[in-house]
Amino acid sequence: MSALLFARPPRIVVASGYLVGMGNQPLLIDGEWIAASADADFFNASAPATGESLPEQFPVSPWSQLDHLLTSAARDARELAQTSPVQLASFLEAYADAIVTHTDELATLASRESGLPADARFVQVEIPRTLKQLRDAAACARDQNWRQPVIDTTANLRTQLEPLAKPILVMGPNNFPFAYNGIAGGDFAAAIATGHAVIAKAHPAHPGTTQRLAELAHEAATTTGLPSATVQLFYHCSNEDGLRLASDPRLGAIGFTGGEKAGRAIKAAADATGTPAYFEMSGVNPVGILPGALRERPTEIARAFCESSLLGVGQFCTNPGLVLTTDSAGLDRYLERVRATFAEHTSGPMLTAALPRELDDAVQGLLDAGATLVARGPAPSADGFYPRPAVLRVDARTYLADPARFQREMFGPASLLVVARDADELRTVYEHLDASLTGSLYSAADGNDDALYDELVARLAPRVGRLLNDKMPTGVAVSPAMMHGGPFPAGGHPGFTAVGMPASLRRFGALRCYDHVRPHRLPPTLQDRSPFPALWRCIDGTWTLGPVPANDR
């Protein structure tokens, strides 16, 4: 495997001042693989399954390299904004095809760095999802529906979303080496499909996988004739340089998926320059089990909860971290099932060495605050980053004394059950929920919970981006009607989604109005007859695939 890694970079360039060491992995800057200077800092990823450091050394880029990335991307940004949608789509499709060809290799690399199963997770699920996103984005480039043209023939005004004509910085999280990767995930696909250069930051938990993806992306970009700085990659930088990058006025926008602490710092840096920045930072995803549902199907709901909570070692931003119910019929059977599942669950490893420790700390923090253990998974018997899954319980009175303390996200296979005395107290708990990506409500099939449902949903809905019925939150469908976001700090801006096209593409658009612009100068998508047969336009209040009516011209 390490031989493969060393062999991979197709064009190592020893630029002036840069030196390629044995384990010194190069960055992708302006179409060339360039090694960091020898005096750079380096880091190694780890193999979660064993806890061992992986041999490849990845550079912590100094500002000079970040500046180089920015300069190159800014230079190509205007050309990319004018690049034909067909060419952008061809790139995305060629890249997807390359990922198909290298699926097994990529899955093996990602499994090595993440500890997640190569086949069950990557080959079967995450890589297909990533391919769908890249191809959906290509389709969106081809149909151009992300622009939402609005035409007023009376006032002679034509408006649509257009590229920012500046590069986009995409920073992916630790938990999706493909589907949210800075150089392969949804933000990347959305940025490219709308005609932007991407500066991708690898997550340091899977730099090798990201490097391999960058190679495939770069080859596809070269083959399809895109400018040399269309896709660029770095792995790491100091916090100070990262914030400097986020606030650089040469940047057009930022897409960030990850933890709240880093996200808040980056948001502050971007806000200072007025750079649009989109964040997906999670939350506890409250799941309410109403009394009728608890009585009706406690075991079924417990089974769904356990599956959702333990899926992917609990490392999802939509993990059900908070379950809310009442002390009523069915609770014992619910707990029994949860206890049995968690007690016997042998967990896979987490993504980094810090995560099991942080999970232990979070569990201890809840115990200190007055929660009790419902179930805890067995202690790990192997080396590696193995967590002990946990379900805790707290009564609503204790919870309500300090709701913020009990809503801190526990990243991993752990969840807190809040038990209210009755429906009244449950209502009060719903008054004290922080923002989350999702909120689920399980209610009785016979309608017995409907009155309470209405009261709870009025409190829950404004706090979440996605509202679910009788369903755990972990599945995030790639659909035009998905909303993966939420009020701050679950998301960055409540009006935008990170998943679901073309909506996610619109984050990277600037609204531009053409006021009495001569017809031959209008962009193709705004001309009387657009050359895009599947482009919906709102012409004088009517959405249509057709041209501007002749009598209006």
Added chain:
Amino acid sequence: MSALLFARPPRIVVASGYLVGMGNQPLLIDGEWIAASADADFFNASAPATGESLPEQFPVSPWSQLDHLLTSAARDARELAQTSPVQLASFLEAYADAIVTHTDELATLASRESGLPADARFVQVEIPRTLKQLRDAAACARDQNWRQPVIDTTANLRTQLEPLAKPILVMGPNNFPFAYNGIAGGDFAAAIATGHAVIAKAHPAHPGTTQRLAELAHEAATTTGLPSATVQLFYHCSNEDGLRLASDPRLGAIGFTGGEKAGRAIKAAADATGTPAYFEMSGVNPVGILPGALRERPTEIARAFCESSLLGVGQFCTNPGLVLTTDSAGLDRYLERVRATFAEHTSGPMLTAALPRELDDAVQGLLDAGATLVARGPAPSADGFYPRPAVLRVDARTYLADPARFQREMFGPASLLVVARDADELRTVYEHLDASLTGSLYSAADGNDDALYDELVARLAPRVGRLLNDKMPTGVAVSPAMMHGGPFPAGGHPGFTAVGMPASLRRFGALRCYDHVRPHRLPPTLQDRSPFPALWRCIDGTWTLGPVPANDR
């Protein structure tokens, strides 16, 4: 007039701790007119035409009053989010009708506080525009198209924009006592139509007009049965309290129109809490006159420029503050016309005492930087806030030595002409433009400028929200296809517009997905058959007014 002012407040309440003094004008808090406490600070507006202070004293609210506004609005926010669109529309229409009934009175009040002509400006232009905005917003509430529902029947996901369920703070500018007023303008109308409580801040330049509007709004809200804190008003507060208000987590969003300095401070406060905030802060609105157009119709363009520059005493955010051209045929005739118009132009007064002084300082600053005077209006012969209109000129080489210095907005009837040696140098000037709301290009009718146009527009378009051909920027049509905004700091977020419905309404929406939510629990706009016959929905990729097709249900 002052008797009228004192007689106006319909219900003066002397709340505990509050005292109504003779000239002490009350705030509208939670449905009651409440006077500030006697120890509050007060301010007076001025009559620009004479420079005299007006007699009414308006309070500078302490934090306790702002907190009272917030508490009341937050309490009513959930109810407003559930209020029927018909009721919201009825309020907006009743309010518009009341403004119609009181047009003359309102125009007189506004003229007294602004120095702008009651009939020509307010009765003829700005009040009709305001009425159109209120009624358009009512129509948007009735048709619900701001929600943009997206339905995926296969994945059983239904998504739309929904109210934030928190109040919106609207801060209007000095230059539009009606059309952008915090309690009557576009942001106000958009916030109400989407089901939000509005906390309006009067601009201290026209508190009396704003108070009268608030009375009419409050009466209409009461008549139509809206919650008591639907419309609230304060006049002024300390900078510290204003920033505290902007960063209060009880607030759902902010709409701000005004100067860049205040806007940046408010944006930083809102950003810290993650509150969506929308800004319209102007810029210099570059107008390019290409060599062919200058040769072809110098006098016609000069006439258009003078009219646009002097309109409303130049106090528009779309004022043409920067004109860019080449030293070529037609320039002399252009200058001759501009010089003649400005030299003989007797200006009306500006909105506040500070503005003519600031304009003088700005003119002097350009002179110090190397610009020269083309024309200056006559010195004012009366007391009052009269400016001396000015056109300055600088060669492009001097401009390019410090482009930021020459792009500082001069609020008022003043503009800088940058003369490039040739087309090459003009291109370079366009490389150094800051963000603006608009960018205009005049080019030859015979096509001689087309090659240069293409080069300039590639540089100009990414820097502006609205691109105009052969047209000055001051007209901002109220149209669904308008974009009144731009890259920061001209606007707040490049994807949003402050004018043009329903787009401006979407700023106040939170995207929410219904994932497997039981059909009877879906909001009406997302049900298989929506009760809104004019609501366009994107169902499985097709925009339609119809129901979800039966075979998909």
